[in-house]
Amino acid sequence: MPQYSATDRPALGLICGNTYSVFVDSGNSPAHARDFLQLVEGMDASPVKFVVITHWHWDHIFGMDTMGLLSISHDLTKEKIQYLTTLAWDDASLDARVETGEEIEFCSSMIKREMPTRDELKLKTPDISFNSKMELDLGGVTCIVEHVGGVHAQDSLIVYIPEEKIMFLGDCIYQDFYSGEWSYDLDELTILLDKIRKYDVDYYVTGHQEPMAHAELWHWMDELVRVGEIVDLEVSMDQAVARFNEHEKVMPTEEQLEYIQNFISGSQKKLSETK
Structure with missing residues (x-):
């Protein structure tokens, strides 16, 4: 359903x-x-x-x-x-x-x-x-x-x-x-x-x-992981976007910006936990 x-x-x-x-x-x-x-x-x-x-x-x-x-x-x-x-x-x-x-x-x-x-x-x-x-x-x-x-x-x-x-x-x-x-x-x-x-x-x-076919889901997941690897542990949106632009030679799409923000938020949570 x-x-x-x-x-x-x-x-x-x-x-x-x-x-x-x-x-x-x-x-x-x-x-x-x-x-x-x-x-x-x-x-x-x-x-x-x-x-x-x-x-x-x-x-x-x-x-x-x-x-x-x-x-x-x-x-x-x-x-x-x-x-x-x-x-x-x-x-x-x-x-x-x-x-x-x-x-x-x-x-x-x-x-x-x-x-x-x-x-x-x-x-x-x-x-x-x-x-x-x-x-x-x-x-x-x-x-x-x-x-x-x-x-x-x-x-x-x-x-x-x-x-x-x-x-x-x-x-x-x-x-x-x-x-x-x-x-x-x-x-x-x-x-x-x-x-x-x-x-x-x-x-x-x-x-x-x-529902998604195998190729569709893994295209999405691989892209998500790729963005996460570019962002790494960055906690600044401006710095993360700059890293993406430098790596990809293009500005991120709206979808990629959302992923970037998700990983930044994850890094910020990790940082707050260590303080």
């Missing part, structure tokens, strides 16, 4: 084996989960047994209770969601957490837009959690679920189907946006991409974009 940016609905996945099927992520609201369940009801698919949660962010977990399935996550995801179950989700509580910096304005706004009222929202802690890697045999179809981390969410998982050469990435390749300015860390990005690159994949499904 494709992503829908107006209310920050991420892409949801259905993986069908001969014996049973698995969902990838549960949606950003009970309504999102119901829409997906209704879509699947019209398909000739084996019974759905599990939902794999790629990471703890609200837009991937708020439909878990509505789906009524056994849920699988990383250990850190379970810990995060256990904490989220203790919070109130009314407007005033969301606003208060934005004020303290625990929540970000973007997520608060999208939660209110997707769910003007949250009367039916019930958070559910994952039923099954693991630390590193697990494999599900769906009957003729295999799901390899591996913890890969990354700056977007340290608990991020990927779901790989070797028979189809398809990988669900969740949001693992995206920026860190929960701690100040949106940022990338080149070292962490490189480690993450090495974990992903080892798999033989034809198509990647990301959380908030259209």
Whole structure:
């Protein structure tokens, strides 16, 4: 089910084996989960047994209770969601957490837009959690679920189907946006991409974009890493742009400027941590 940016609905996945099927992520609201369940009801698919949660962010977990399935996550995801179950989700509580910096304005706004009222929202802690890697045999179809981390969410998982050469990435390749300015860390990005690159994949499904063919995703990632290598540990936008211009003999595009700012923000966070 494709992503829908107006209310920050991420892409949801259905993986069908001969014996049973698995969902990838549960949606950003009970309504999102119901829409997906209704879509699947019209398909000739084996019974759905599990939902794999790629990471703890609200837009991937708020439909878990509505789906009524056994849920699988990383250990850190379970810990995060256990904490989220203790919070109130009314407007005033969301606003208060934005004020303290625990929540970000973007997520608060999208939660209110997707769910003007949250009367039916019930958070559910994952039923099954693991630390590193697990494999599900769906009957003729295999799901390899591996913890890969990354700056977007340290608990991020990927779901790989070797028979189809398809990988669900969740949001693992995206920026860190929960701690100040949106940022990338080149070292962490490189480690993450090495974990992903080892798999033989034809198509990647990301959380908030259209699915990408292998060449398209790696063209993007290689360009991102290249910009990060040029920026290095620079913390000044002017200096970073000058470095890029000197290296490339051309000024950066709007997209490249965004990447430059992301890596500068990452370097600034590192610098502040060492002080």
